[in-house]
Amino acid sequence: MKKHLLIFSFVFAFVLSSKSQVSNIHLSFGESGVVYHDTTEFTQLVSFNFWIKNTGNIPLESAIEINLINDISPSDVHWLGEFADSDTLLNPGDSIFITCWDYIGSQAFVGGDNIVVIWPSATSPFPITSDEYTGTIFVRNNTSLQNLLKENDFNIYPNPITEKSVLSNQNNKEITSLIIYDILGKIIYKEENTMFENIEIKKKDFNKGIYFVEIISGESKTIKKIIIK
Structure with missing residues (x-):
């Protein structure tokens, strides 16, 4: 501890x-x-x-x-x-x-x-x-999901985002659910049953600021922080 x-x-x-x-x-x-x-x-x-x-x-x-x-x-x-x-x-x-x-x-x-x-x-x-x-x-400890995705299982590049960025799969894991929260914790984008390996994030779809991207793959998940310039 x-x-x-x-x-x-x-x-x-x-x-x-x-x-x-x-x-x-x-x-x-x-x-x-x-x-x-x-x-x-x-x-x-x-x-x-x-x-x-x-x-x-x-x-x-x-x-x-x-x-x-x-x-x-x-x-x-x-x-x-x-x-x-x-x-x-x-x-x-x-x-x-x-x-x-x-x-x-x-x-x-x-x-x-x-x-x-x-x-x-x-x-x-x-x-x-x-x-x-x-x-x-x-x-x-989080008991709601069985496993945690490793930090390097998915990558968002470039970050900060000035025009567009790609959420890419690094270890052949499919994205089954994607949720994006704003700085107030409000869900502003949600996609379920995507089964995608790569997802494009475009600046024009967001206001300037900080967002959190929750990525779920099967029974595992991770959260990434992104900045929209």
Whole structure:
């Protein structure tokens, strides 16, 4: 059993010309912090929910970028997406509610691991070092499927996707079911009984952002993360 630290951070693009104005943009997580289920299954998606509040005195006129860092590989920053209010303007005192997802996969986790979620207690506008530990997520073994596909059984290339990409079969395994989720965990594409060995993914069919591709072959499955540029 291992203990992992998942560290949340966020940044935003500065669109203001005055340095003094920039210094007045302050963002912080809401009082409830990052909310998540205390148990998840290996090879499943896990959701994180939280409020981001503009505690400064001028509007934020750009999207907020959410990142996640795993302490096992600190240089490997997981981009969870960009989020903005409907009018792309977050006024002083206003908050935006964000739900984002990540994949508990075999590259970093195994059944029985514990995940500790951390986020900065404040930012102004950059993270302050004092962190708050909020508890753990227990990763239990997945019992719904008999086997897990190996990481190299299927490949998606190129990824990120700028025009089109091909989901290719590396070990003569047929794709019996394909499901694509957006960053909010919503199913946006589903194909069952495909029996294909290769599937083309086109940029024109998706909005810019992060997606999760769930591939099922017989009684086995895997999930791949893709980025649409």
